Amino acid sequence: MISAYHAKYYAHELTRRDTAHGIGRLSHSLFDAKVDLNPHQIEAALFALRNPLQQGVLLADEVGLGKTIEAGLVVCQSWAERRRRLLVICPASLRKQWAQELQEKFAVPTVVVDAVSMRKQSVGDLLSTLQAMAGKAVVIMSYPFAAKLEAELRAIPWDLVVIDEAHKLRNAHRSSNRTGQALRRALDGRKKVLLTATPLQNSLMELYGLSTLIDEHMFGDEKAFRRQYVHGAASMDELRARLGSYVNRTLRRDVLEYIRYTERKALTQPFEPIDEEQSLYERISAFLQREDSYALPRQQRHLTALILRKLLASSSHAVVGTLLTIRDRLERMLNGAEEDDGSQLLEQLVNDDDLEQDYLEDEGDLEGGEQRQLQKDNLREEIAELTAFIDAANALETDTKAQALLKALTLGFGKMADLGAPRKAIIFTESKRTQEYLHRFLSANGYQDKLVLFSGTNTHENSTAIYRDWLEEHQGSDRVTGSPQVDRRTALIDHFRKDDGSGAEIMIATEAAAEGVNLQFCALIINYDLPWNPQRVEQRIGRCHRYGQRFDVVVINFLNTRNQADQRVLELLTEKFNLFSGVFGASDEVLGRVEGGLDFEKRILQIYDTCRHPEDIEAAFNTLQSELEEAITDRIKDTQTQLLENFDEDVHDRLKLRLDEAEARLDRIGRWFWGVTRHALAKCARFDEQSYAFSLTQPPQAIASLAPVGRYQFIRGASQPDMMAHAYRLSHPLGEWSIDACLKTETPPALLKLDYAKHGSRVSVIEQLRGKSGWLTLVHLSVTAFDTTDALLFTGITDGGQVLDQETCEKLMAIPAAAKPETLSSEMPGILVANSERRVQASIAEVLEANQRLFNEERDKLERWADDKLLAAEEALRNTKSRIAQLKRDGRKAESLQEQAEIQRELAELERKQRRQRQEIFVVEDEIIEKRDALLDSLQQRLNQKAETTTLFTLRWQVV
Secondary structure (H helix, E strand, O other): OOOHHHHHHHHHHHHOOOOOOOHHHHHHHHHHOOOOOOHHHHHHHHHHHOOOOOOEEEEOOOOOOOHHHHHHHHHHHHHHOOOOOEEEEEOHHHHHHHHHHHHHHHOOOEEEOOHHHHHHOOOOOHHHHHHHHEOOEEEEEEHHHHHHOHHHHHHOOOOEEEEOOHHHHOOOOOOOOHHHHHHHHHOOOOOEEEEOOOOOOOOOHHHHHHHHHHOOOOOOOHHHHHHHHHOOOOOHHHHHHHHOOOEEOOOHHHOOOOOOOOOEEEEEEEEOOOHHHHHHHHHHHHHHOOOOOOOOOHHHHHHHHHHHHHHHHHOHHHHHHHHHHHHHHHHHHHOOOOOOOOHHHHHHHHHHHOOOOHHHHOOOOOOOOOOOOOOHHHHHHHHHHHHHHHHHHHHOOOOHHHHHHHHHHHHHHHHHHHHOOOOOEEEEOOOHHHHHHHHHHHHHHHHOOOEEEEOOOOOOHHHHHHHHHHHHHOOOOOOOOOOHHHHHHHHHHHHHHOOOOOOOOEEEEOHHHHOOOOOOOOOEEEEOOOOOOHHHHHHHHHOOOOOOOOOOEEEEEEEEOOOHHHHHHHHHHHHHOOOOOEOOOOOHHHHOOOOOHHHHHHHHHHHHHHOOOHHHHHHHHHHHHHHHHHHOOOOOHHHHHHHHOOOOOOHHHHHHHHHHHHHHHHHHHHHHHHHHHHHHOOOOEEEEOOOOEEEEOOOOHHHOOOOOOEEEEEOOOOOOOOOOOEEEOOOOHHHHHHHHHHHOOOOOOEEEEEOHHHHOOOOHHHHOOOOOEEEEEEEEEEEEOOOEEEEEEEEEEEOOOOEEOHHHHHHHOOOOEOOOOEEOOOOOOHHHHHHHHHHHHHHHHHHHHHHHHHHHHHHHHHHHHHHHHHHHHHHHHHHHHHHHHHHHHHHHHOOOHHHHHHHHHHHHHHHHHHHHHHHHHHHHHHHHHHHHHHHHHHHHHHHOOEEEEEEEEEEEEEEO
């Protein structure tokens, strides 16, 4: 049985704050996380937590190694330690994915914040609303929105800020980089975790820019960094050593023993439009090539044309709906409405077809926004042209591309059968109208009741029916979150996942499924419409080809054989970006060097818009390709390897050791948590030892509303997961209540008999104590300095005088009690008290020594920063001295008195400047040293530590 003494010890183990460098620091997050253990991720998370004095770190693992999981572990641990003012800043397209990952894998509540949600949840001004959110959930927002809220973010003392895709801020040191500058100011002094696979793309200055975002005292100013590391003689080894304290990078080759990656295999599905389809395409294409038309608003001309071109390539059904919207706008203008700037039209097109929101965030075409004279005859002509296009599209009886989709599905499902993979396919389209048309088309061609749609709204009647059935099936379970948007997404994915014949074989998805959705159970991707944005293509494939995928992923791309530009786009994405083949697909190395997804799309649009002949198209794409080859060159690769890759011979052994430590620790946590739960809920639940599960029959009154009656199973440790049981974690209200109850349990001095036979496995050190007895005391030590560290210190002796070490005492407290503890009247021996006090003092000294090491690390950083700053001041003086020496040489060679006089005037001015600079150096030196000393003083004050001890229990023990 688990006694109160066992339970109290276990509860304190589950809540104590371990040292930052030990695996115990991550105990809570590792146990609660619904993720596989990978040693490099544990290593990275511990690196981020290592030094409480640091303002942040950069986690820079190669693409595909799970940086989100690493940051999630740190976020989860912060949440467990009640440091809950947490902020995630990421690209807008990744906000939902972050929310889903943190909720599903770490059970941490999240809130995605934008202008709409701020208005809905307003409790006053923006700051008050944001303060109300912070602490209750992880706040997630986009880069532009975070920059707009600079003042509000600065006013909140965030415990941790995660910045994803941090390479977007590599120019944060430049005054022209408004977003980077705003975030530097807003997050100054806050603990930060930056994530990027490409910390160094084109220049060493990018590393400097990222360092300023973390801590402005990492290096001196920009000039000093350039002189030392970009143009100067300072060694790469020196820079590598300085980066080592805040940059952590793992390579794919380091973890192949732990992670199995499948491959991508690309197939092409050609189709040849019939003459009527090709004619319609060419007529609309010529219309879009006009430099001036009312259909394309001047200020949004390029974005509107970009959308029309993509919809034109998607399907006639998609382009008809868009042409109707544009025609309606022109008819309103004909009836007297003023021409607008096009932003409303753009928003309507994006929303109607569920297109990427990036279009709305673009600044548009800033030139040409002036009002133009309305020519009604020209307007009527355009309306007539649009009507003719719409009629021609509606008259089409054949859809060559849709017919090709049936062939692609047959081909793809054949490949799935060969691989032994599930008969599942996801079809991506860029248009919601195309999506709904394909649903009707496939339903009529053999796939009735085998389809599921996924979009930004998920309001299709078929989707609503699936959602209702899902709600009924999961009513009363914690699968239902209460958020209709989240629950609809979950219901549709669950329906797609089912493999018992009742689910869907095919998901037809818009771009909404390219973000925030994990579909590892599907290995067939069909790009019905291929985005021009390589980052978007990679994101689509990444939904299926990711960690956890068991099969090779087949990607089928459609190719219009009558469109040369389409052929060249597919060639670029295939050959230059390497998107569709290999183990890893496009690397962040390559994607990061593209100007930006939308910018790249505009470059391709320019070719479509300006090239009218095959030779023009060929020449334009050749130019673009050569520019890409230059951008994707490996000219920076050698430097990146030298600075950021791990050269330790023992990296493999260290990762293996880290994994072994984590697994052993989690095994102990599982036993402790099971013991605490059994003790606290002994009267409220029936326990199933084999399955690590229990049936709660009567919840504790204090949390009755948060812990419904039913079956619960540990999130970790069960050999066969019960999908119908509540997931039971340390952070579950019932788990927290059980731990709190055991922390508070009464433990007066007592005799505790331990039954070794009931332990179930052999423990040699305890076997030697069978038949013996002695004393044991447990002290809780809490040391607060830079951070708070807890230690649980056992002191034990046998009646024969043998001293028991910490490990032996811990193993003693793993043996079940033979019966209830007996009241004890005799006093603890004096030797036990003395030994306990010595143990406490030794532990305090260890913590002080560790804190001193951290202090020295920060002191050294500030010393180097001061040296850098002085170097920059001295550089100007050296330049002046060099110029003076050159002028003196020139003066000796001067051929005329006039030339001599001019040189002497300049020389006199430079010598006065030299004297000023010498004086300024002393002033600058004093200022820098004064600032350094002030920073060191503040560190020193934090080093002053406070120690508190509490005796948790003292007992007599007997091993029987």
